Amino acid sequence: MKTNKPLLKANNVGIHFGGLKALSGINVELNAGELVGLIGPNGAGKTTFFNLLTGVYEPTEGSIVLDNEKLNGLAPYKITRKGISRTFQNIRLFGELSVLDNVKVAYHSLARHSIFSSIFRLPSHFSGEKEIEEKAIEFLKIFNLESFMYEKAKNLPYGQQRRLEIARALAAHPKLLLLDEPAAGMNPQETRELMNLIAFIREKFQLTILLIEHDMSLVMGVCERIYVLDHGQLIAHGTPEEIRNNPKVIEAYLGEEVS
């Protein structure tokens, strides 16, 4: 499944907000099918990097290329349609909508019926809505969420909300999935389940995954390669084993050794 075909290339990417350099000179390359970790201390710029990839911010330097297509300056919804989808550090579900409707929203871009046909209830409206509904239910079944289908998303237990957010992101049919601290706030049991889920979706949807995580056992356990950010710069890159023994990484996390 793993190939050497590059899916995403970030060349020398950086962004500054006024005088503040949040990120600079980031070079990241993801091959199709890889599961790569992105770690770093708080405030290192991990989420900012996700925001650059998904178009929330536009990079002030460098370029981001997905499948030989430049993404710089595209609106976030266009980037999603090109194949990058994400979850958020602080869960952002559509709380007042049902679990089913949350997933249906992700299928919106596949809908072919227009506003006009929905207002006048033309046949294309019914067939289009039916197609979305069937696909969404099928999808919820994969994630064992179908029993909560008509529950409001905000009423789900925390772990299930995380699960739903991942399901929703996948329903947008990404080639690259960005997970922003999916294990935050989970107990060890839930984290283990999450690891299984990640392995499962990767297999099932032929995905490339970039994962931000603080839980080292999770990152070291599932990732094939790891990038380390500190103070807006990449300080290391390699296999989990190499990262574990890299003096720069140890310094970034634990501070300098007293001599």
Next chain:
Amino acid sequence: MTTLKRINGFWISFVLALVFFIVVQLLISGGMLNTFYINTLFFMAINIILAVSLHLIIGITGQFSIGHAGFLAVGAYASAIMTMKLQMPFALSLLVGGIVAAAAGLLIGIPSLRLKGDYLAIATLGFGEIVRIILLNVDYVGGASGMTVTHLTSWPWVFACLLITIIVIANFTNSTHGRACISIREDEIAADSMGINTTYYKVAAFVIGSFFAGIAGGLYAHNFYIIQPTNFGFLKSFDILIFVVLGGLGSMSGAVIAAILLTIVSTFLQDYPETRMIIYSLVLILVMIYRPKGLLGTRELTSFFRLGKAVEGGKQGENKQTVA
């Protein structure tokens, strides 16, 4: 099967609405309702159209617009010009009123919907005032003294417009497009990252809402014999906003019920002009204290029937159209 059931529910509501229409029509033509009641009824229906159209913008899409009276004014004047100056038929004038208001909505929506929250509120408030000031200074439409308009609004027109407004907005809401709008209300960044073209849907909701406000304007203008810019000040915008908030943000039936109740309250309080505003304000304060999420919250009237149905497995619930 569910689709079939839904269609059945729709036709049941439709027949009930038709019965309601015929009963009122018979009462009017039989002379059993005096002018006061007829006027209140028309005013109520116009308020419902306004409330439901603003509900789409604020309650569904979450864009806090407080210049709705501006679109009402644009529709009122555009349709009045059509009938009074250009001698066009009433139906065409109503439609033109709606279209001109929708065009104004598009013009205002594209730049201002980039703004969020308070900033959008201020921008739309500004729009409402600009419309009023322009009308005040254009002699073609009578300036401050206003424009006299023939009384053309009748029960069939009012009812037809009301029904169309409710059906169109309900159909829009209960589709993938409506879900896209709700997702923007719930979390715009997440909606964006789900592939929803947020700008497009915000503008679409704004334009549809403005269109029906314009239709309401046409009905309004041809009901009161005279229209003046002062009728469309920002207080009018707040009146409409109150219907939506009081009914419960996100609930269409809530907006309808609030529009009915408040129209009744303010009409009957006209007999007590000294205390009218005090009582009206007290009603609002009490409702907000005891029902801070509005009368119905985000629920629809039909959901209560559905709840009952689950228990007794009984008949299809009545639809909100019949409430009007």
